[in-house]
Amino acid sequence: MNKIFGILKGDRGIWIVLIFLSLFSLLVVYSATGSLAYRQMNGNTFYYLVKQLVMILAGFGVILLVVNRVPVKYMSVFSPIVLIVGVLLLCVATVLRVGGGTGRTFSLGFISFQPAEIVKIALVCFVSRLLANNQDSENPPSLNTFLWIMGISGISCLIIALSNFSTAALLFLTVMVLMFIGRVPLKFLGMTVVGGIAAVVIIYVLASSVNIGRFNTVRGRIDRFIKGDPESEKGITQADYAQIAIFRGGQGGHGPGGSKVRNHMAAAYNDFIFAILVEEYGWISFVVILAYIIFAARSGLIIRQTKRTFPAFMVAGLTLMFVFQALINMGVSTGLLPVTGQTLPWISMGGTSTLFTAFSLGCILRVSYQNTLEESDAEQEAISEDEPLEEDHAFAEVGAID
Numbered sequence: 001m002n003k004i005f006g007i008l009k010g011d012r013g014i015w016i017v018l019i020f021l022s023l024f025s026l027l028v029v030y031s032a033t034g035s036l037a038y039r040q041m042n043g044n045t046f047y048y049l050v051k052q053l054v055m056i057l058a059g060f061g062v063i064l065l066v067v068n069r070v071p072v073k074y075m076s077v078f079s080p081i082v083l084i085v086g087v088l089l090l091c092v093a094t095v096l097r098v099g100g101g102t103g104r105t106f107s108l109g110f111i112s113f114q115p116a117e118i119v120k121i122a123l124v125c126f127v128s129r130l131l132a133n134n135q136d137s138e139n140p141p142s143l144n145t146f147l148w149i150m151g152i153s154g155i156s157c158l159i160i161a162l163s164n165f166s167t168a169a170l171l172f173l174t175v176m177v178l179m180f181i182g183r184v185p186l187k188f189l190g191m192t193v194v195g196g197i198a199a200v201v202i203i204y205v206l207a208s209s210v211n212i213g214r215f216n217t218v219r220g221r222i223d224r225f226i227k228g229d230p231e232s233e234k235g236i237t238q239a240d241y242a243q244i245a246i247f248r249g250g251q252g253g254h255g256p257g258g259s260k261v262r263n264h265m266a267a268a269y270n271d272f273i274f275a276i277l278v279e280e281y282g283w284i285s286f287v288v289i290l291a292y293i294i295f296a297a298r299s300g301l302i303i304r305q306t307k308r309t310f311p312a313f314m315v316a317g318l319t320l321m322f323v324f325q326a327l328i329n330m331g332v333s334t335g336l337l338p339v340t341g342q343t344l345p346w347i348s349m350g351g352t353s354t355l356f357t358a359f360s361l362g363c364i365l366r367v368s369y370q371n372t373l374e375e376s377d378a379e380q381e382a383i384s385e386d387e388p389l390e391e392d393h394a395f396a397e398v399g400a401i402d
Contacts, residue, residue: 009067009372010365013298017291018063018346018361022056024277024288025347031257032269032276033349048269052349059346059358066362067369072311075363076132079125083156086118090159104163116160116167117356120321121363123156127175128313131182135309140183149179150192165218166340170328172196174321181316225338241265242275242333253282270348271341274333288347292326295319302368305375311367318360 008015026049033048041047093106093115105112127149134145153175161168180189204219224239236244245261248254259279262268268276277285299319306312322345329344331337343350345357 007064010368011298011302013301014295014361014365014368017295017298018060020291021288021346022060025056025349026052027256028273028277028280028347029269029349031259031280032262032273034257035263036269048349055350055354059354059361062355062358063362063365066359067366070362070366072308072314072363072367072370075125075314075366076129076310079122079129082118083122083126083152086115086122087156087159089115090119090156094159094162111352113352113356114164116164117353119156119160120167120171121318121356121360123153123171124174124178124317124321124360125314125363127153127178128310128317131178131184131313132309135182140185141179143188146179146184146188149175149184164341166328166342170321170324170342173324174317177320178313178317182313221338221340236264238265238267238272239332239335239339242272243335245272245275245279246334249279249282249285251282253278253280253284256280270343270350271329271339272333273344273348274330277347278333289330292323296323299364302364302371305371306367307371307374311370315364315367318364322357322360 029052030045030049034045037043037045037047089106093104096106104114104116106115130145130149131141134141153172157168157172157175160171176189176192180186204222241261241264245259245265248261254260257280259268259276261279262276265272265276274285274288277288296319299315303312303315306315325342325345328337328340328342329348332339332342343353346354346361350357
């Protein structure tokens with residue numbers, strides 16, 4: 001175990017959580033993709049299991065690469081450049097949507113990815129940089145700093161919202177909490193909350209007459225959540241199936257592969273995977289929730305051990321985004337929140353999004369590893385200061401002889 005953790009540098013608690021979530025991911029993805037395999041892979045049920053295993057292993061490779069080869073200062077220095085590139089790719093993807101694209105995905109031919117994933121990480125790092133550079137023990141961040149953060153975050157989230165409103169809302173929520181942690185005055189945050197609510201109301205009203213991006217989808221999801229889904233009159237919806245799966249799970253669950261609802265759900269392996277998890281494992285699935293709680297607690301410990309402001313803010317932002325996404329996915333599956341399309345991080349079946357999540361996890365573990373290195377250096381300096389010099393030994397010997 002010592003040799004294994006010698007390779008897995010950084011906080012051991014987070015590594016254990018990720019390994020644990022990976023095992024659950026393989027089990028539930030293999031179970032949830034059964035009907036998908038029959039529809040698209042001629043019944044080859046192992047295809048998606050192997051695919052998920054490859055992506056998880058690739059994700060661990062990305063984490064190890066970041067922990068061992070990417071200094072924390074690079075995450076601060078290059079965050080503006082990466083953010084600009086990500087926003088430009090978002091704009092290109094939005095234009096491609098007009099020509100028949102999805103508006104979310106950017107394709108390079110051999111691989112496709114969502115530019116929003118780049119913007120999420122880059123924006124958190126950039127906001128952390130702004131907050132870190134404007135921390136004063138006596139005075140909170142100025143209005144100028146707040147306006148810079150709001151301007152850059154607002155533009156980025158607005159472009160993301162054109163194709164993926166839930167991701168934009170998640171990112172903006174993360175930035176808001178990060179500003180609260182960074183001691184931005186509450187009056188500024190309060191005005192932002194009021195403005196955000198007003199913006200959602202305006203989007204809701206305009207969506208009825210103007211077709212802009214995904215705004216009509218947002219309005220429809222809000223209406224279905226408040227008034228009920230009209231499609232329920234024609235048949236059971238995805239959200240209904242998710243609640244049925246949770247009800248069937250009961251306390252003991254039906255065991256691995258015992259889900260029946262999965263065969264009726266198009267998003268059983270990503271958006272509603274938590275429902276399948278509960279159906280098969282019952283109360284045992286609570287350990288998954290506990291894993292995310294432990295992840296947040298260990299990240300908090302990393303923040304407390306960090307002596308620099310930028311790494312502390314960055315770990316806080318990336319952790320908030322990871323945990324918020326998990327809570328949103330669980331809330332959608334249980335019917336507490338409207339359908340959003342957010343996956344369960346490190347468990348839902350994913351492609352390149354798994355690699356971007358791995359990069360953010362690598363950033364957190366890199367800060368933990370850097371804390372360990374700095375602590376070790378401090379101990380070595382303390383030992384060297386306590387040890388007498390060689391000349392002192394020589395003088396002591398001479399004095400003893402005399």
